[in-house]
Amino acid sequence: MEYFADSFAAAFALIVKFDPEIIRIVVTSVYISLSASVIAALLAIPAGVTMALNRFNGKTTIQHLLNTLMAMPTVVIGLLLYGLFSRAGPLGEWGLLYTPTAIIIAQAILIFPIMMNLTVTAVNAADPRLIPTLKSLGARPLPMMLQVIRTTRFAILAGVITGFGRAIGEVGAAMMLGGNIEGFTRTMTTAIALETSKGEFELGLALGMVLLLIAFMLNFLLSILNKAKS
Amino acid sequence: MTPAYQLNDIKVAFEGRDVLNIPSLSLCLHQSTALLGENGAGKSTLMNLLAFVQQPCQGQIALLKQTVAARLSSEQRRRIGYVTQQPYMLQGSVRDNLNLALRLQQIPRPQHHALIEKTLSLLNLLPQADQDAATLSGGELKRAAIARAIVYEPDILLLDEPFSHLDQRHIRQLETSISQFAAQDGKTVIFSTHDRLQAMAIADNSINLVNGRVTSAPLLNLYHGQTQQQLFNTGKLLIHIGEADDGARHIAIDPRQIIVSEQPLQHTSVLNSFAGRLTQIAEEAGHIRLLIDCGEPFYAVITPTSLQNLALQLGDTVWVNFKASAVSVF
Numbered sequence: 001m002e003y004f005a006d007s008f009a010a011a012f013a014l015i016v017k018f019d020p021e022i023i024r025i026v027v028t029s030v031y032i033s034l035s036a037s038v039i040a041a042l043l044a045i046p047a048g049v050t051m052a053l054n055r056f057n058g059k060t061t062i063q064h065l066l067n068t069l070m071a072m073p074t075v076v077i078g079l080l081l082y083g084l085f086s087r088a089g090p091l092g093e094w095g096l097l098y099t100p101t102a103i104i105i106a107q108a109i110l111i112f113p114i115m116m117n118l119t120v121t122a123v124n125a126a127d128p129r130l131i132p133t134l135k136s137l138g139a140r141p142l143p144m145m146l147q148v149i150r151t152t153r154f155a156i157l158a159g160v161i162t163g164f165g166r167a168i169g170e171v172g173a174a175m176m177l178g179g180n181i182e183g184f185t186r187t188m189t190t191a192i193a194l195e196t197s198k199g200e201f202e203l204g205l206a207l208g209m210v211l212l213l214i215a216f217m218l219n220f221l222l223s224i225l226n227k228a229k230s
Numbered sequence: 231m232t233p234a235y236q237l238n239d240i241k242v243a244f245e246g247r248d249v250l251n252i253p254s255l256s257l258c259l260h261q262s263t264a265l266l267g268e269n270g271a272g273k274s275t276l277m278n279l280l281a282f283v284q285q286p287c288q289g290q291i292a293l294l295k296q297t298v299a300a301r302l303s304s305e306q307r308r309r310i311g312y313v314t315q316q317p318y319m320l321q322g323s324v325r326d327n328l329n330l331a332l333r334l335q336q337i338p339r340p341q342h343h344a345l346i347e348k349t350l351s352l353l354n355l356l357p358q359a360d361q362d363a364a365t366l367s368g369g370e371l372k373r374a375a376i377a378r379a380i381v382y383e384p385d386i387l388l389l390d391e392p393f394s395h396l397d398q399r400h401i402r403q404l405e406t407s408i409s410q411f412a413a414q415d416g417k418t419v420i421f422s423t424h425d426r427l428q429a430m431a432i433a434d435n436s437i438n439l440v441n442g443r444v445t446s447a448p449l450l451n452l453y454h455g456q457t458q459q460q461l462f463n464t465g466k467l468l469i470h471i472g473e474a475d476d477g478a479r480h481i482a483i484d485p486r487q488i489i490v491s492e493q494p495l496q497h498t499s500v501l502n503s504f505a506g507r508l509t510q511i512a513e514e515a516g517h518i519r520l521l522i523d524c525g526e527p528f529y530a531v532i533t534p535t536s537l538q539n540l541a542l543q544l545g546d547t548v549w550v551n552f553k554a555s556a557v558s559v560f
Binding site: 127129130132133134135136137138139140143147150151 | 278281282283284304307308310312314316317318320321330331333334335336378379382
């Protein structure tokens, strides 16, 4: 029990002192997950709105596929991309393995279905009069998409934040593709997993607290958005 | 004369039920037309088709003699202004909504200011111009939606139940706005309503819709039931009709063809005579409208002189008489 309490105190001290290693790890983590979220959002939002606005063959199949991909284990994405990026893999010569770029790609793929699915849901939940009104006012496809995004922006943003939360908390892909290289690809989750196994319990605990704090802030942001939506 | 719209062989079905079935219909250009019908008659569906926000399951619609493909061209779209029954205002002020309509319709930017000010003043909306559209009252919202639909100066204005849920004052204001728009050169107004008198007051033409079908029959004295050879069974009355196919499900009787008497008429050509209780006497445009309950309600229109001659009182028992040929079957 004493060990646990001491570790807590030490971890807290690390955070309060702005320990450079902790800062570096947190910044790397946020940079990687934020980049992945921006890339995924830029692709998923237009894709989601397009899917919600149009009727086409195979729409239900895509919906099922998205639902399945939302629950995809992160290590599976790590595994597939490892195969692509490793020296012997088809994209091996790009030299992406064990770089932040590899983790960004993996996280973007991981959260794309979440963001796209939540965008589809956001547009479907919009007032049913929105689309006919825009149509009757002569909106062509691109202005129509922009207006729909504008009207449903809070719900869509909530989807983006949910995606970011999933990215920053995942460990499988970051571990397999990043390799936990200090100051380069060491993220909060990989550090917690590996440093703890090396006996650096305080560091792991400190990072865990930061991660929880980020999760709390994201949830707080989501609840503000939910209020704004209604 | 060029029709504003020409509909051919239109069918719309929903969950296996025919919502609209119009073999042919032409709507006049440069005139105002009222679309009459009860709730669920298919008025809104027809409006959606005319506004091209909904596609028919079958059939073609020509807009100003041009058959419309899957999508309207920008130029065709600009010719139509559409206000739905419960208009949806986009985020922002009334002015923002008008501005957006102009942008979406690709109207050159230098014209925006003048068009917006002109439209706001036409619809008495200048005081509400910068008000958040979400905070408008029912009447203001209707007028704001109409403003948004006419700000880009369309040739055709479609209004779905524009007078519903409005009080008398707002109805008057709206009637004036619609009449002002229709009075401009070459404008076509098509609006739906279930109020027959209002339609007659402000429209040049009217079209009657019953269960998704267009009929020339007046919509007063409308009954639903089954045809049995030369009889029509409404469930409460058996009414003699002329020749009709067995599939017909509705009949209507022109109120002017009904003869009201104190005794049943002894004329051989008058096959239908029903006794009933007089429940309403009202004056309407110089005529007297009577409502007689014979199991089914019958409206009859008589002259003020006949009313005096018959010396009718509410609650009197009177006879409703009409020929089989006065019954429209459809």
